[in-house]
Amino acid sequence: MVKIAEEWLNSCAGCEIAILNIGDVLVDLLPSLEFVHIPVLIDHKYYGQVGERKNLDIPEAVVGIVSGGVRNSEHLEVLEKMRERCQILIALGTCATNGGIPALGNMDTLEDIQEFLFRGSPSTEPGPNPDHENYHVPKCFDRVSALDEHVKVDISLPGCPPHPDWITAAVLALLDGKTDIKLPERSVCDTCPTIRERKKGLGDLKRVLTTPEFDYSKPVNEMRCLLEQGFMCLGPVTRAGCSGMTGAAPRCIATRMPCRGCYGPISKDSLPIMDYIGALASVGYDTTRMPDRRGYLSRFNGAHGVLKKLG
Ligand code: SF4
Numbered sequence: 001m002v003k004i005a006e007e008w009l010n011s012c013a014g015c016e017i018a019i020l021n022i023g024d025v026l027v028d029l030l031p032s033l034e035f036v037h038i039p040v041l042i043d044h045k046y047y048g049q050v051g052e053r054k055n056l057d058i059p060e061a062v063v064g065i066v067s068g069g070v071r072n073s074e075h076l077e078v079l080e081k082m083r084e085r086c087q088i089l090i091a092l093g094t095c096a097t098n099g100g101i102p103a104l105g106n107m108d109t110l111e112d113i114q115e116f117l118f119r120g121s122p123s124t125e126p127g128p129n130p131d132h133e134n135y136h137v138p139k140c141f142d143r144v145s146a147l148d149e150h151v152k153v154d155i156s157l158p159g160c161p162p163h164p165d166w167i168t169a170a171v172l173a174l175l176d177g178k179t180d181i182k183l184p185e186r187s188v189c190d191t192c193p194t195i196r197e198r199k200k201g202l203g204d205l206k207r208v209l210t211t212p213e214f215d216y217s218k219p220v221n222e223m224r225c226l227l228e229q230g231f232m233c234l235g236p237v238t239r240a241g242c243s244g245m246t247g248a249a250p251r252c253i254a255t256r257m258p259c260r261g262c263y264g265p266i267s268k269d270s271l272p273i274m275d276y277i278g279a280l281a282s283v284g285y286d287t288t289r290m291p292d293r294r295g296y297l298s299r300f301n302g303a304h305g306v307l308k309k310l311g
């Protein structure tokens with residue numbers, strides 16, 4: 001029986017849905033697993049059931065799974081306790097591995113964000129910032145960070161959300177005593193069946209909502225590469241894996257939509273912005289005409305100092 005603790009920090013719960021999406025295999029695995037802490041499913045108070053403890057506590061576990069990045073002091077405290085209590089820590093989802101969508105906020109300062117949220121938004125009655133001193137509201141940090149910026153992470157499973165196949169593979173490997181679990185370091189393009197003509201593109205860059213030129217009655221492997229059609233498909237700079245181990249086309253491409261980069265960079269050392277500008281130039285597009293380049297190319301990848309306020 002392997003004890004598992006699960007936590008969600010700056011998270012939307014989509015990663016927890018991905019755990020449940022394991023489906024029948026999860027039912028088969030359950031006799032080998034004991035969830036000792038999983039707030040999304042089981043009520044467990046950090047300070048004891050009636051608040052009798054002085055310090056936050058989480059039961060000991062062999063495997064700790066954490067979704068979401070770190071935005072405030074409570075996230076950090078919970079993460080550090082998970083690290084202390086769990087032998088193996090899994091960062092689940094791109095928020096946990098790379099900051100995810102919330103790290104787009106790193107393009108602004110906390111002061112700018114609070115000014116807009118509490119006083120600047122047209123639909124908000126102006127008021128002060130939360131009073132974390134007197135009302136125990138967790139203190140917001142000035143940026144969103146990934147888990148490995150604070151604690152040692154043993155296994156990273158990116159994806160927004162990760163495909164259930166990878167969660168299953170990680171759990172099965174751990175049950176088998178293995179901890180060296182990594183997604184392959186290759187791009188979404190490497191797993192994409194579309195036709196690449198290696199010719200220059202078809203004019204201007206297109207808005208993502210424009211319909212690709214394609215006969216929808218045909219299979220996706222008869223569609224011309226979306227980047228070559230002028231869509232800003234981030235397949236060249238995004239890690240493969242979103243269709244799990246099914247061998248199917250990448251999830252967005254299968255629905256004729258460009259990849260938006262939700263699996264994060266291909267490897268820790270890659271430079272997606274530079275690499276993508278090169279990919280666009282190779283099919284003949286003028287990269288200076290690309291709107292909101294930084295935000296678009298780092299939409300899921302703003303932690304680790306990638307996004308910050310300029311000027
Ligand atoms: S990675 Fe995606 S699904 Fe998971 S918590 Fe973040 S936003 Fe939600």
Ligand code: SF4
Pocket residue numbers: 188189190192193194196224225226227228233234235236250253258259
């Ligand atoms: S750029 Fe997009 S459509 Fe083209 S091969 Fe890569 S993933 Fe497929």
Ligand code: SF4
Pocket residue numbers: 160188238239242243250251252253258259260261262263
């Ligand atoms: S195609 Fe890209 S954005 Fe879509 S699910 Fe796959 S990695 Fe994520």
